[in-house]
Amino acid sequence: MRKELKIGIGAVVTVLVAAALYIFYTFDPETQPLFPKCPFLLATGYECPGCGSQRAVHSLLHFNIGTALKYNAFMVLAIPYIFLGIYLQYFGGKKRFPSVEKILFGRWAALALLAFILVFWIARNV
Amino acid sequence: MNRYFYIDAEGKQKGTFSPEELRQEGIKRDTLVWTQGMEQWKRAEETEELNFLFSDAYRKPLASEDQPPVRYDRPGESTETQQIQPMPRTWLVESILVTILPFMLCSSILSLLGIIGIVYAAQVESFYNRGDYAASLESSRSAAKWTKIAMWIAIGWIALIIIAIILFAVFIGSISGLAGMEDLLNT
Numbered sequence: 050m051r052k053e054l055k056i057g058i059g060a061v062v063t064v065l066v067a068a069a070l071y072i073f074y075t076f077d078p079e080t081q082p083l084f085p086k087c088p089f090l091l092a093t094g095y096e097c098p099g100c101g102s103q104r105a106v107h108s109l110l111h112f113n114i115g116t117a118l119k120y121n122a123f124m125v126l127a128i129p130y131i132f133l134g135i136y137l138q139y140f141g142g143k144k145r146f147p148s149v150e151k152i153l154f155g156r157w158a159a160l161a162l163l164a165f166i167l168v169f170w171i172a173r174n175v
Numbered sequence: 176m177n178r179y180f181y182i183d184a185e186g187k188q189k190g191t192f193s194p195e196e197l198r199q200e201g202i203k204r205d206t207l208v209w210t211q212g213m214e215q216w217k218r219a220e221e222t223e224e225l226n227f228l229f230s231d232a233y234r235k236p237l238a239s240e241d242q243p244p245v246r247y248d249r250p251g252e253s254t255e256t257q258q259i260q261p262m263p264r265t266w267l268v269e270s271i272l273v274t275i276l277p278f279m280l281c282s283s284i285l286s287l288l289g290i291i292g293i294v295y296a297a298q299v300e301s302f303y304n305r306g307d308y309a310a311s312l313e314s315s316r317s318a319a320k321w322t323k324i325a326m327w328i329a330i331g332w333i334a335l336i337i338i339a340i341i342l343f344a345v346f347i348g349s350i351s352g353l354a355g356m357e358d359l360l361n362t
Contacts, residue, residue, distance in 0.1 A: 065333070085281040085336055099278020127275050138268040154268045156297040162271065163290065
């Protein structure tokens with residue numbers, strides 16, 4: 050990939066993430082109508098594995114970790130995992146910690162993750 | 176227009192040529208070509224920009240199209256290492272990310288695409304370990320395809336949300352004035 054393109058993409062992503070964080074900090078998804086609603090929840094009445102993650106992010110930005118965990122524990126735990134993945138893939142972490150990548154983002158990790166999502170999905174609806 | 180390298184009948188890498196020059200070089204459908212930005216060598220007919228060379232208008236009688244394609248390393252890498260090729264990119268990290276992230280954006284259906292990506296991505300390593308490089312490469316491409324589809328839909332979805340938020344803000348702003356808007360923000 051060309052260097053200018055990389056920088057451009059990086060800049061756009063940074064601006065979007067900053068804007069999103071600002072929106073999630075300022076507005077409370079609990080009370081504001083402008084946040085997207087889960088189509089699965091609307092259709093079935095059951096929560097999907099991601100329901101509550103926007104409220105959780107809002108709580109996290111206000112350092113209410115307990116509330117965030119209550120809204121969606123899985124997503125709160127997934128956030129560091131997501132950042133780790135991005136670091137490993139795009140910021141050279143792969144070369145520095147190949148074993149970490151192999152364990153946490155290997156085939157079995159992917160499988161375990163899918164199984165975990167499924168269990169979480171069922172568990173939160175019973 | 177991109178400039179391409181290609182592999183001639185003797186297995187030598189030649190380049191660079193524009194698509195028109197490639198035609199004059201007499202490349203065939205299964206000639207392997209590579210240009211900047213491509214992950215792997217590809218058959219000329221699979222390359223979008225070179226497709227037209229093989230349309231009827233351009234077709235020239237070609238003698239030997241039945242030779243099996245041979246895969247080579249990228250230019251700059253030694254062609255001696257054909258047997259120990261590096262593992263194709265697995266796309267595991269990306270496919271995992273496009274599986275988790277849609278849940279946060281309330282578009283859980285997208286995760287299904289990510290899961291397809293994960294399945295292919297997991298195959299890349301198993302095929303590679305078994306020594307089946309071609310199958311591994313094929314899985315890598317499929318994984319890349321599904322991951323990218325999921326990624327672009329997600330990007331479109333984010334754009335939609337942003338537009339919706341802007342429209343909403345404008346709507347509220349227009350019916351209640353700026354003061355009313357501030358009240359709304361402060362609740």
